[in-house]
Amino acid sequence: MNSPDPIVFVVDDDxxxxxxxxxxxxxxxxxxxxxGSTRExxxxxxxxxxxxxxxxxxxxxxxxxxxxxxxxxxxxxxPIIFITGHADVPMTVRAMKAGAVEFLTKPFxxxxxxxxxxxxxxxxxxxxxxxxxxxxxxxxYDSLTAREKEVLKLVASGLLNKQIGAELGTSxxxxxxxxxxxxEKMQAESLADLVRMAEKLNPTSTNYK
Amino acid sequence: xxxxESTPGARRLTFAIFxxxxxxxxxxxxLALTFFLQSVVSTAGFLFFYIAVVASAWFGGKWPGWxxxxxxxxxxxxxxxxxxxxxxxxxxxxxxxxxxxxxxxxISWFSSWRRQAEAELRYARDELQLRVEERTADLxxxxxxxxxxxxxxxxxxxxxxAAQAELARVTRMSAMGALAASxxxxxxxxxxxxxxxxxxxxxxxxxxxxxxxxxRAAMECVAQQGTRASDIIRHIRAMFTKTTAERxxxxxxxxxxxxxxxxxxxxxxxxxxxxxxxATDLPTILGDRVQLQQVIVNLILNGIEAxxxxxxxxxxxxxxxxxxxxxxxxxxxxxxxVGISPNDEKRIFDAFYTTKSQGMGMGLSISxxxxxxxxxxxxxxxxxxxxxxxxxxxxxETRI
Numbered sequence: 175m176n177s178p179d180p181i182v183f184v185v186d187d188d189x190x191x192x193x194x195x196x197x198x199x200x201x202x203x204x205x206x207x208x209x210g211s212t213r214e215x216x217x218x219x220x221x222x223x224x225x226x227x228x229x230x231x232x233x234x235x236x237x238x239x240x241x242x243x244x245x246x247x248x249x250x251x252x253p254i255i256f257i258t259g260h261a262d263v264p265m266t267v268r269a270m271k272a273g274a275v276e277f278l279t280k281p282f283x284x285x286x287x288x289x290x291x292x293x294x295x296x297x298x299x300x301x302x303x304x305x306x307x308x309x310x311x312x313x314x315y316d317s318l319t320a321r322e323k324e325v326l327k328l329v330a331s332g333l334l335n336k337q338i339g340a341e342l343g344t345s346x347x348x349x350x351x352x353x354x355x356x357x358e359k360m361q362a363e364s365l366a367d368l369v370r371m372a373e374k375l376n377p378t379s380t381n382y383k
Numbered sequence: 384x385x386x387x388e389s390t391p392g393a394r395r396l397t398f399a400i401f402x403x404x405x406x407x408x409x410x411x412x413x414l415a416l417t418f419f420l421q422s423v424v425s426t427a428g429f430l431f432f433y434i435a436v437v438a439s440a441w442f443g444g445k446w447p448g449w450x451x452x453x454x455x456x457x458x459x460x461x462x463x464x465x466x467x468x469x470x471x472x473x474x475x476x477x478x479x480x481x482x483x484x485x486x487x488x489x490i491s492w493f494s495s496w497r498r499q500a501e502a503e504l505r506y507a508r509d510e511l512q513l514r515v516e517e518r519t520a521d522l523x524x525x526x527x528x529x530x531x532x533x534x535x536x537x538x539x540x541x542x543x544x545a546a547q548a549e550l551a552r553v554t555r556m557s558a559m560g561a562l563a564a565s566x567x568x569x570x571x572x573x574x575x576x577x578x579x580x581x582x583x584x585x586x587x588x589x590x591x592x593x594x595x596x597x598x599r600a601a602m603e604c605v606a607q608q609g610t611r612a613s614d615i616i617r618h619i620r621a622m623f624t625k626t627t628a629e630r631x632x633x634x635x636x637x638x639x640x641x642x643x644x645x646x647x648x649x650x651x652x653x654x655x656x657x658x659x660x661x662a663t664d665l666p667t668i669l670g671d672r673v674q675l676q677q678v679i680v681n682l683i684l685n686g687i688e689a690x691x692x693x694x695x696x697x698x699x700x701x702x703x704x705x706x707x708x709x710x711x712x713x714x715x716x717x718x719x720x721v722g723i724s725p726n727d728e729k730r731i732f733d734a735f736y737t738t739k740s741q742g743m744g745m746g747l748s749i750s751x752x753x754x755x756x757x758x759x760x761x762x763x764x765x766x767x768x769x770x771x772x773x774x775x776x777x778x779x780e781t782r783i
Contacts (some may be wrong), residue, residue: 188572188576190572190573190576190604190607190608190611191572191575191576191579193576193604194575194576194579194580194583194601194604194608195579197579197580197583197587197597197600197601197604198579198580198582198583198586200583200597201583201586201587201590201594201597202586232568257575259567259568259569259571259572259575260564260565260567260568260571279571280571280572280574280575281571281574281575281577281578281579282575282578282579283578283582284578284579284581284582284583284585284586285582287579
């Protein structure tokens with residue numbers, strides 16, 4: 175699946191720093207969106223694409239480290255590159271432990287930031303693809319009827335058509351028809367493919383809703 | 384105890400025997416002398432017997448005294464009272480016999496009483512002396528304790544001052560640390576923009592075809608942000624100089640004396656002797672007392688510290704003031720310490736340069752700034768023999 179063009183979000187309260195980072199990222203042809211505060215970043219609707227966040231530590235409302243924690247709690251897994259005017263060791267350790275990609279002290283070289291951004295985007299592209307696949311699978315699954323979902327569950331649990339028919343109280347032929355429609359709607363190329371999809375949709379239980 | 388000396392008990396026994404033997408011996412002596420005198424001058428009296436009684440009572444004590452009285456009375460009665468060679472007393476000689484006996488008894492009693500009194504007096508005196516000695520020993524011990532306590536107190540005070548100085552240094556350091564953090568944050572913002580814009584500019588120029596418009600905009604920002612950084616630094620400088628504008632008339636010798644008092648403790652703790660050679664009739668100067676004091680304190684403490692490893696020569700610090708070029712005052716601080724190595728000579732006035740394990744490298748740099756702000760000059764040189772001299776000049780008030 176082809177992902178859309180990646181985007182870099184920049185949060186820094188210093189307009190000059192913000193603009194210079196934007197100019198630098200634009201020079202390598204990437205999309206950039208800048209914000210002056212964490213609130214601005216959280217309230218704006220962000221495009222759905224592989225992304226990373228270039229984040230200043232000291233910010234007027236909530237600090238960059240707090241934003242990192244809030245995003246993690248809200249299960250928003252966007253890779254973060256910290257930039258700061260004055261870094262101390264505990265601050266750096268805290269940010270890196272919480273999963274930051276890089277911690278850069280101002281002034282940093284353009285190349286350093288661009289490399290960190292590349293790395294972060296690459297990391298997020300994998301995650302984004304997984305998320306997109308998952309969303310696609312879920313929408314296909316949602317298009318199934320209740321009976322078809324039941325058939326899928328039983329097929330994935332390894333039962334034969336005859337056994338499924340007995341379980342649901344219908345004929346083997348009806349089961350076969352349902353199963354064909356499930357394969358078609360889920361765009362499964364083989365039975366193995368279908369079972370793999372069922373596992374992805376719910377890896378711990380076979381009780382689909 | 385020495386074996387040759389007899390024990391106190393044995394000595395007392397010997398003395399008792401001597402005392403009691405004394406009485407008969409003396410009476411015998413008196414008898415012999417009286418016989419001798421009688422043979423020469425026919426009548427002799429009983430003078431020698433009285434002497435024997437007195438001596439017995441005096442040297443032998445009460446009981447030997449009485450023995451002498453009895454023996455003497457018997458001897459007188461037997462040998463000299465008619466009837467001679469008989470213990471009988473006849474009518475005519477009875478009054479003389481009674482008189483002798485009574486006199487001997489009184490003399491003996493009086494003599495032994497005197498002796499007793501004397502012995503008591505001597506005992507009392509010895510007692511007194513003993514007590515005085517005891518008290519003296521007590522006093523000596525107390526004095527010793529007092530001296531030790533004073534030394535202990537002195538050590539505690541030294542430790543306290545050292546701790547206080549350390550605390551002041553740490554406070555100053557952490558205050559400077561906080562200030563440095565805030566300054567570095569402020570200055571790093573525009574610097575980050577400068578560096579990032581410069582890098583962005585190069586990227587735009589390197590693109591195919593080069594985007595001159597973007598490159599120009601980036602360079603515009605570089606110039607702007609460079610100016611912003613320098614504005615921040617000027618602002619910080621202004622903040623520091625604002626508090627230091629107070630200039631008053633200062634007599635440099637007074638300042639040196641005050642500072643000398645302040646640094647005496649540090650000097651004595653480091654076994655350094657401070658000497659001042661102050662010229663009289665120096666002109667006054669215009670300056671900030673506190674800042675100039677700070678400079679002199681700095682130079683003195685540096686000098687003291689430079690001598691901390693010196694053991695083969697006196698640790699001597701000389702502070703000299705004198706006229707220079709008829710319109711300047713010169714102050715020189717000369718130590719006999721390790722001196723300045725040729726390597727360090729050029730760098731000792733650089734900020735953050737230090738050869739001390741705990742130094743910040745700000746002392747000489749700040750001192751130089753202060754002296755220069757007062758229109759003077761501060762420099763350092765190695766002495767010919769040992770140590771270094773740091774000196775500064777300040778313009779006389781009349782010249783300004």
